[in-house]
Amino acid sequence: KQEVTQIPAALSVPEGENLVLNCSFTDSAIYNLQWFRQDPGKGLTSLLLIQSSQREQTSGRLNASLDKSSGRSTLYIAASQPGDSATYLCAVRTTDSWGKLQFGAGTQVVVTP
Amino acid sequence: NAGVTQTPKFQVLKTGQSMTLQCAQDMNHNSMYWYRQDPGMGLRLIYYSASEGTTDKGEVPNGYNVSRLNKREFSLRLESAAPSQTSVYFCASSEAGGAGYGYTFGSGTRLTVV
Numbered sequence: 001k002q003e004v005t006q007i008p009a010a011l012s013v014p015e016g017e018n019l020v021l022n023c024s025f026t027d028s029a030i031y032n033l034q035w036f037r038q039d040p041g042k043g044l045t046s047l048l049l050i051q052s053s054q055r056e057q058t059s060g061r062l063n064a065s066l067d068k069s070s071g072r073s074t075l076y077i078a079a080s081q082p083g084d085s086a087t088y089l090c091a092v093r094t095t096d097s098w099g100k101l102q103f104g105a106g107t108q109v110v111v112t113p
Numbered sequence: 114n115a116g117v118t119q120t121p122k123f124q125v126l127k128t129g130q131s132m133t134l135q136c137a138q139d140m141n142h143n144s145m146y147w148y149r150q151d152p153g154m155g156l157r158l159i160y161y162s163a164s165e166g167t168t169d170k171g172e173v174p175n176g177y178n179v180s181r182l183n184k185r186e187f188s189l190r191l192e193s194a195a196p197s198q199t200s201v202y203f204c205a206s207s208e209a210g211g212a213g214y215g216y217t218f219g220s221g222t223r224l225t226v227v
Contacts, residue, residue, distance in 0.1 A: 034216065045218075091156075100172070101158070101216060103157075
């Protein structure tokens with residue numbers, strides 16, 4: 001069974017620092033990996049989608065890498081801002097379970113001014 | 114605005130009551146999903162619908178039923194609510210199933226069963 005782990009569970013950084021969020025998964029047979037942002041009491045907003053054949057995706061200050069063979073993805077957020085405070089979730093879509101995203105429990109990020 | 118719309122946003126039920134959570138998407142996606150989110154456990158799949166006319170169980174289907182009414186709408190029903198079903202419920206859609214497409218999520222329904 002695919003297991004997805006996000007470490008750390010919580011992170012606090014001063015404004016301007018770069019954020020590094022980690023996601024690991026146990027089964028490398030995936031279609032893709034997706035990073036989401038969730039604000040308190042809100043739904044999930046998709047940030048980046050990395051296909052299994054890709055090594056990284058970039059959008060503005062966000063960069064996500066994928067190393068499928070080692071079961072790892074990293075989300076980098078450059079020059080963090082207080083507005084980046086949220087919970088970040090990663091999810092993998094595995095090839096052996098149609099339609100199912102396996103989620104990590106998330107990393108709660110606080111960026112202090 | 115294009116996206117996934119869920120109703121209601123909040124609901125309080127008494128144990129044993131029934132209710133239906135509604136979900137509609139206007140992105141012409143084929144596949145739709147229901148997840149629940151509990152503290153410290155991430156999101157877990159309840160049911161999904163690969164395409165109009167089909168539904169299948171996910172990881173935690175007990176106590177729930179679903180209906181794919183048409184391509185746009187996918188509802189989740191609790192026949193006899195239990196306190197263990199207190200959770201935040203998210204509906205999502207994607208263009209296709211296992212082919213590497215991303216998901217779009219609704220804003221959630223916060224359900225409390227007392």
